[in-house]
Amino acid sequence: MSSINRIDNRYTRASYLIVQQSKFLMSSIEMVLTALRRVIRATDLHSRYLSKTSGLTTPQLIVLKTIGCSSFETTANHIISPSICKSP
Numbered sequence: 883m884s885s886i887n888r889i890d891n892r893y894t895r896a897s898y899l900i901v902q903q904s905k906f907l908m909s910s911i912e913m914v915l916t917a918l919r920r921v922i923r924a925t926d927l928h929s930r931y932l933s934k935t936s937g938l939t940t941p942q943l944i945v946l947k948t949i950g951c952s953s954f955e956t957t958a959n960h961i962i963s964p965s966i967c968k969s970p
Contacts, residue, residue, distance in 0.1 A: 929940050936943065 932943060933939055938946070
């Protein structure tokens with residue numbers, strides 16, 4: 883009977899540890915998701931602000947900044963990264 887109790891105690895401890903680890907994992911995942919939501923929300927708010935104040939979208943502003951910073955004749959091929967244009 884004592885060996886059954888020992889096995890039962892080991893099972894109880896193991897299951898307790900598994901539950902604690904899964905709680906820790908879930909709380910870590912929730913923290914990461916919350917942080918990602920905050921970043922996405924801040925990006926969205928800033929994008930709306932830029933759109934309202936300048937009348938341009940974020941991609942349009944990036945293209946204009948790229949054109950303004952270039953010291954050479956700018957073409958569409960210079961603006962777009964070659965890695966994006968490559969066919970699969």
